[in-house]
Amino acid sequence: MSNGGAGPSRLYRLRALPTIGAMPEPDSHSAPRKIIHIDMDAFFASVEQRDNPELRGRPVAVGGSAARGVVAAASYEARAFGVRSAMPSVTAKRRCPELLFVKPRFEVYRAVSQQIHAIFARYTPLIEPLSLDEAYLDVSADLRGVGSATRIAQLIRAQIREETGLTASAGVSYNKFIAKIASDQNKPDGICVVRPEQGAAFVAGLPARRFYGVGPKTAEKMAGLGIHTGADLRECELAFLVEHFGKSAQYLYHASRGVDHRAVKPDRTRKSIGAERTYGEDLQAEDALRAALDGIVDILWARVEKQASRGRTVTLKLKYNDFRQITRARSLDAPVTSREQLAAIGQQLLGDQLPVERGVRLLGLAVSSLDSGDEVATPAAAIAEPAPRQGRFEF
Amino acid sequence: MKFTVSRDALLKPLNLVAGVVERRQTLPILSNVLMVIEGDRLSLTGTDLEVELIGRVALAGGAGEDGEVTVPARKLVDICKSLPEGSDIQFSAEDGKVSVRSGRSRFTLSTLPAREFPSLEDSIGTHQLAVKQGQLKRLIDRTAFAMAQQDVRYYLNGMLWELKDQQLRVVATDGHRLALCTLQEKVDTDGDAQVILPRKGVLELARLLLDEEATIGIVIGSNHMRATTEDFTFTSKLVDGKFPDYQRVLPRASDKTVLGSRLELRQAFTRTAILSNEKYRGVRLKLSENTLDIVANNPEQEEAEETVPVEYVGGGLEIGFNVSYLLDVLSVLSGDKIKMSLSDPNSSALLEESEEGDSVYVVMPMRL
Numbered sequence: 001m002s003n004g005g006a007g008p009s010r011l012y013r014l015r016a017l018p019t020i021g022a023m024p025e026p027d028s029h030s031a032p033r034k035i036i037h038i039d040m041d042a043f044f045a046s047v048e049q050r051d052n053p054e055l056r057g058r059p060v061a062v063g064g065s066a067a068r069g070v071v072a073a074a075s076y077e078a079r080a081f082g083v084r085s086a087m088p089s090v091t092a093k094r095r096c097p098e099l100l101f102v103k104p105r106f107e108v109y110r111a112v113s114q115q116i117h118a119i120f121a122r123y124t125p126l127i128e129p130l131s132l133d134e135a136y137l138d139v140s141a142d143l144r145g146v147g148s149a150t151r152i153a154q155l156i157r158a159q160i161r162e163e164t165g166l167t168a169s170a171g172v173s174y175n176k177f178i179a180k181i182a183s184d185q186n187k188p189d190g191i192c193v194v195r196p197e198q199g200a201a202f203v204a205g206l207p208a209r210r211f212y213g214v215g216p217k218t219a220e221k222m223a224g225l226g227i228h229t230g231a232d233l234r235e236c237e238l239a240f241l242v243e244h245f246g247k248s249a250q251y252l253y254h255a256s257r258g259v260d261h262r263a264v265k266p267d268r269t270r271k272s273i274g275a276e277r278t279y280g281e282d283l284q285a286e287d288a289l290r291a292a293l294d295g296i297v298d299i300l301w302a303r304v305e306k307q308a309s310r311g312r313t314v315t316l317k318l319k320y321n322d323f324r325q326i327t328r329a330r331s332l333d334a335p336v337t338s339r340e341q342l343a344a345i346g347q348q349l350l351g352d353q354l355p356v357e358r359g360v361r362l363l364g365l366a367v368s369s370l371d372s373g374d375e376v377a378t379p380a381a382a383i384a385e386p387a388p389r390q391g392r393f394e395f
Numbered sequence: 396m397k398f399t400v401s402r403d404a405l406l407k408p409l410n411l412v413a414g415v416v417e418r419r420q421t422l423p424i425l426s427n428v429l430m431v432i433e434g435d436r437l438s439l440t441g442t443d444l445e446v447e448l449i450g451r452v453a454l455a456g457g458a459g460e461d462g463e464v465t466v467p468a469r470k471l472v473d474i475c476k477s478l479p480e481g482s483d484i485q486f487s488a489e490d491g492k493v494s495v496r497s498g499r500s501r502f503t504l505s506t507l508p509a510r511e512f513p514s515l516e517d518s519i520g521t522h523q524l525a526v527k528q529g530q531l532k533r534l535i536d537r538t539a540f541a542m543a544q545q546d547v548r549y550y551l552n553g554m555l556w557e558l559k560d561q562q563l564r565v566v567a568t569d570g571h572r573l574a575l576c577t578l579q580e581k582v583d584t585d586g587d588a589q590v591i592l593p594r595k596g597v598l599e600l601a602r603l604l605l606d607e608e609a610t611i612g613i614v615i616g617s618n619h620m621r622a623t624t625e626d627f628t629f630t631s632k633l634v635d636g637k638f639p640d641y642q643r644v645l646p647r648a649s650d651k652t653v654l655g656s657r658l659e660l661r662q663a664f665t666r667t668a669i670l671s672n673e674k675y676r677g678v679r680l681k682l683s684e685n686t687l688d689i690v691a692n693n694p695e696q697e698e699a700e701e702t703v704p705v706e707y708v709g710g711g712l713e714i715g716f717n718v719s720y721l722l723d724v725l726s727v728l729s730g731d732k733i734k735m736s737l738s739d740p741n742s743s744a745l746l747e748e749s750e751e752g753d754s755v756y757v758v759m760p761m762r763l
Contacts (some may be wrong), residue, residue, distance in 0.1 A: 122421055141548070141549040389759045391760050393759060395570075395639030
């Protein structure tokens with residue numbers, strides 16, 4: 001169908017302008033949606049254990065064991081010792097002296113991620129990946145005629161196991177918020193279904209910390225206000241939430257009632273592509289800094305190529321050994337189209353900071369202001385009138 | 396299993412059967428085609444669990460050795476296609492392999508056990524009819540373009556087949572435009588029915604309708620539709636859903652009727668489309684007494700304008716459309732003139748052949 005680039009899901013969200021007669025409300029607005037959240041179990045670590053039998057059954061951390069390394073992922077054996085992702089490797093080693101460190105192999109994880117994406121695509125085009133190992137699926141339409149969302153989730157889990165040798169957990173519910181929490185409920189290799197009529201009770205029992213956007217700070221603040229669970233949150237008036245939590249208030253108000261209307265967005269586009277590295281030893285000499293940056297350019301350019309998108313803004317990030325961090329950016333009129341160009345801009349931005357007064361522990365580079373190819377980047381497009389709207393039948 | 400078949404007799408049915416096989420599969424065996432030899436008949440089956448196609452080939456050289464086996468569909472097609480015209484191909488199966496020989500070429504293909512090849516469960520037929528292949532082809536050709544593709548309203552990703560008062564009518568819509576075609580001759584069947592044939596089923600079925608005058612038998616069940624010709628048996632699951640009430644979408648209050656040359660309008664739309672917005676494809680139609688102006692602009696501020704003489708008496712109207720939707724309709728209509736019925740810029744347009752046609756098209760406007 002040649003509606004010109006706008007995917008079906010997008011058209012579906014557009015409200016019709018012209019109407020034909022008095023049509024009944026489309027039932028898609030009243031029928032509950034069916035959302036699945038799929039989350040691979042200890043993804044990076046499981047891939048490593050799958051590919052290296054010697055790691056099986058042993059505590060494994062993916063990440064650098066070096067002085068400044070960070071645990072990117074921990075196997076369930078390692079988690080038993082209290083090893084968590086994003087934990088400094090040193091701390092992890094202290095908690096679990098047996099811990100085996102494995103270098104991450106992102107190409108492999110990405111390949112597996114594509115495999116599981118292909119499995120999802122057998123059941124629905126509405127896939128919103130959150131990361132390599134996690135995605136929301138909207139299976140309301142049941143395109144394969146499987147019969148139930150729970151059954152679809154089970155089929156997907158079985159196929160992931162069969163085709164990748166890895167396990168995944170699934171949450172099945174009527175919105176994203178509950179589906180995501182549900183997938184965590186029976187981890188690993190589990191499934192949890194929360195039906196619409198169970199939603200409110202399910203949410204009421206949750207610790208406030210589990211709500212999206214509630215981090216340690218907010219949780220502390222909530223505890224101070226006597227809010228510990230979803231039920232407590234539900235007691236709060238909207239105005240009270242606005243006063244204390246500002247922008248998040250609307251979301252918290254609805255979420256605590258088990259309501260979340262966010263759509264599964266298959267066309268979620270990236271805003272930037274970046275690469276960065278923390279160095280084992282501080283860098284200060286110009287040669288060393290420039291060489292290090294060149295290595296980062298390689299990684300970043302590979303990612304840019306893979307995304308098949310082009311950006312106009314290049315940002316350099318420097319973190320000094322006193323943890324002070326600066327970013328410097330340059331925007332061009334046209335997108336960066338070659339590795340050489342990216343390297344030249346990166347080196348220029350770095351050159352502006354030289355000589356550095358203290359050691360640099362981290363270097364990063366990113367491109368943003370991305371276009372995905374189909375947006376025409378002409379000045380005329382920028383001043384174009386609002387998009388035309390195609391009328392729809394209201395069946 | 397052992398048999399010999401001429402390349403040219405095998406290639407056409409094999410191609411059609413392999414067309415059903417999807418590139419990406421949930422089960423490895425679904426990328427294979429099932430070959431069964433019974434006496435002097437070879438049957439080939441391809442399936443994706445939604446659509447199944449069986450093709451039959453008579454073995455001219457006499458009976459082979461009965462048996463059944465499955466081999467990779469794509470590879471078999473590629474091999475047969477690349478063998479020289481007029482050649483004979485010998486197949487023999489042993490030790491879990493199939494050997495394919497022709498002239499000085501020999502290929503050994505892997506197999507999967509035929510007993511594991513899934514067959515579409517059949518439901519009991521409730522309606523039967525027989526039509527000419529040419530008639531069915533016309534119904535599909537005139538409407539298939541309006542089917543939705545991967546719409547979340549899954550029941551739009553297919554074609555409605557409606558049997559009512561011994562009349563067969565098909566309808567397709569993606570929510571923006573609708574196409575409807577009715578078979579002119581009455582069909583001999585009892586009872587009314589409404590079923591939705593999935594998009595893939597429609598497209599595969601259309602490929603089989605090669606002999607206009609030959610008959611195709613159709614059996615509709617609660618979950619399946621089966622179509623049988625001399626050489627093929629086609630089975631498709633039906634979409635389990637309710638097709639929207641298309642009658643409510645047909646405009647009834649149009650007060651502006653335009654008659655124009657189909658060819659002239661089609662050419663004018665084709666030319667203006669060049670400078671329409673590539674993404675939205677919008678064109679503006681300005682209707683005045685006996686004249687239709689068509690204007691397109693793109694984001695680069697370029698402009699196309701066409702003036703087409705038409706037969707029209709009445710007030711002026713300015714209305715926008717996706718030009719692709721109009722061109723789709725003008726491409727399937729025939730005859731010298733077409734009739735377009737309009738009312739206001741927010742209401743749909745009805746397009747049809749000016750004579751008593753068998754097809755009706757409804758297109759929703761675009762607010763530009």
